[in-house]
Amino acid sequence: MTLTRRSLALAAGWLAAAAAAPALAQTPANSPADEKAVADAVERLRQAMIAADRARLEATAAEALTYGHSSGRVENKEQFVAAIVEGRSVFRSINLSEQAIQVSGDVATVRHLLTAETMDGGRPGNVRIGVLLVMQKQGGDWKLLARQAVPRPA
Numbered sequence: 001m002t003l004t005r006r007s008l009a010l011a012a013g014w015l016a017a018a019a020a021a022p023a024l025a026q027t028p029a030n031s032p033a034d035e036k037a038v039a040d041a042v043e044r045l046r047q048a049m050i051a052a053d054r055a056r057l058e059a060t061a062a063e064a065l066t067y068g069h070s071s072g073r074v075e076n077k078e079q080f081v082a083a084i085v086e087g088r089s090v091f092r093s094i095n096l097s098e099q100a101i102q103v104s105g106d107v108a109t110v111r112h113l114l115t116a117e118t119m120d121g122g123r124p125g126n127v128r129i130g131v132l133l134v135m136q137k138q139g140g141d142w143k144l145l146a147r148q149a150v151p152r153p154a
Helices: 005-026 033-053 052-058 076-087
Strands: 061-068 074-076 090-104 107-120 123-138 139-152
Touching: 005 052, 033 052, 033 090, 033 107, 033 139, 052 061, 052 076, 052 090, 052 139, 061 076, 107 139
Parallel strands: 061 139
Antiparallel strands: 061 074, 090 107, 107 123, 123 139
């Protein structure tokens, strides 16, 4: 038998697929219960942001949170919570639509359109952004691990 680069590449591909198969088989499928639990966590976060409730914000956010704004500013958990509780980011209302949730094991991604009424420096404003959330199951609860927003024109 003659070994060629092509036969070696095919053999390597088959070996990689065989090695990955057990890990793939152990990844739990997306279940409606997981999706509902993630959706409930997103709703708790939405309510906590409107209420500017420090305890609920801290309970919903992971310690390693990275929170990206549509402006490009990035905050950690402490900065995110402080901005809302101290009134630098004030949400009078937050509406979420077009929400899509994907769960893979203990990680979930959530995409939605966020529209909100805000108060910036005492001036009312409106926000319309696309949002990607990364949620992670920690100790049985879904926590916000990462968030990135992008502008979405009307």
